[in-house]
């Protein structure tokens with residue numbers, strides 16, 4: 001591919017028309033198609049365009065593959081460290097060029113920060129940064145090896161971290177770019193070398209797992225980034241159907257008429273202001289015994305939130321295309337669970353609709369009778385997420401699940417309380433909350449609990465109806481969760497408010513600016529911990 005020509009493109013020539021389609025849904029998450037290989041062998045003897053090695057800050061000695069590469073290359077790595085050009089600080093990247101027919105053409109050395117501060121998060125980040133550097137140099141393929149001594153983490157976890165870092169760090173959303181494109185160079189392959197026979201098998205399995213999970217995260221990012229005109233409730237349902245194809249997943253979509261018959265009037269109330277028909281998406285994965293209970297995942301699927309009649313300020317309203325990030329995470333997590341073959345029964349439920357102020361829109365003061373039979377007074381049409389979730393949570397209850405976890409870009413108040421980087425967690429079951437915390441620690445998707453005390457429940461008691469859909473500004477994230485709790489019965493339940501971390505205005509090492517795909521890795525890790533492969 002002639003990248004130089006691409007940078008200067010302004011008006012694509014007619015001959016290239018096919019390559020520059022304004023929107024091609026098949027042209028998404030390109031790097032997810034990158035070939036990941038695990039090979040037996042030594043990095044220092046492997047023919048490759050670039051070999052990535054890592055280094056801890058302030059250390060002079062080299063270990064593992066770095067030591068070997070240094071020795072074989074006549075001390076090239078030692079030199080750059082000794083000269084101080086490379087210190088190993090977090091995410092620092094230097095490229096070293098070899099010569100004289102050395103099988104490794106470039107050594108890319110990535111800083112990991114201080115050894116004492118090592119985390120999987122650091123590892124993911126430094127491999128993401130190395131991969132991005134390699135891509136910016138137009139290099140088509142690269143390799144690496146795991147070579148840590150004295151780090152108290154299983155090799156599989158590190159291998160997963162490396163592959164996730166590479167794939168997630170290279171993610172870009174380009175389907176709508178037609179002019180002024182950045183160099184659209186892609187890396188075709190990444191090879192992990194492992195010389196130890198026993199470790200090789202473990203690394204192979206870990207790379208496969210990480211590939212599945214990263215592809216699911218990229219899928220969620222794509223859906224969230226795709227604007228609301230191209231990602232209507234119907235489009236979202238089609239994405240769900242598509243993701244179920246060829247897997248042990250059954251996708252069912254209820255239309256408005258079916259929802260009306262069931263009595264999902266909270267969801268239908270929200271949908272009334274839009275011409276786009278609402279959809280209730282369910283994905284059932286049966287990977288466990290017939291008799292085993294189900295885990296239910298519920299995700300908010302507002303494909304655009306204008307606020308409705310209680311309309312939002314226009315500034316940044318464009319970001320409300322991301323109001324289905326919870327739904328996207330649920331669809332992606334079910335897909336990953338099925339691809340991993342996790343031994344459990346799982347149902348994903350995504351209520352999907354737009355929230356618009358059309359002539360038939362629901363109005364402040366309206367009272368809606370939810371699927372549960374409970375009545376809800378609409379204080380503001382902008383608190384629409386909890387309304388569609390109320391019906392979806394009641395619907396989830398019909399599966400008699402062992403646990404319900406919902407994900408939603410539910411409240412601005414959660415962002416005010418915890419900032420952009422943290423998922424707000426509330427729920428009714430301490431054990432389940434602890435499991436989520438453990439998954440959060442492993443994935444780096446930070447979670448912090450907010451209380452659900454009795455006082456908050458007072459604030460959403462209705463005047464004319466049973467409940468009202470807003471408890472006011474104070475404690476807004478919590479009163480939203482208190483509202484949801486009215487629809488989860490006795491089922492152990494956790495609510496995750498992802499309004500902050502669903503969309504990044506500033507990139508992180510392995511999360512480019514934009515849709516983060518938050519929640520996918522957290523959910524999958526939670527499921528893997530609870531239902532490890534090999535135990536039915």
Ligand code: BES
Nearest residue numbers: 323382383385409410411412413470499
């Ligand atoms: N989708 C929004 C919450 C949101 C805000 C998500 C910012 C992502 C970024 C939600 O539907 C909403 O509008 N919530 C209101 C609730 C209020 C009216 C009770 C909010 O947080 O202001």
Ligand code: MN
Nearest residue numbers: 305382383384
């Ligand atoms: Mn809203």
Ligand code: ZN
Nearest residue numbers: 302305323385
């Ligand atoms: Zn919303």
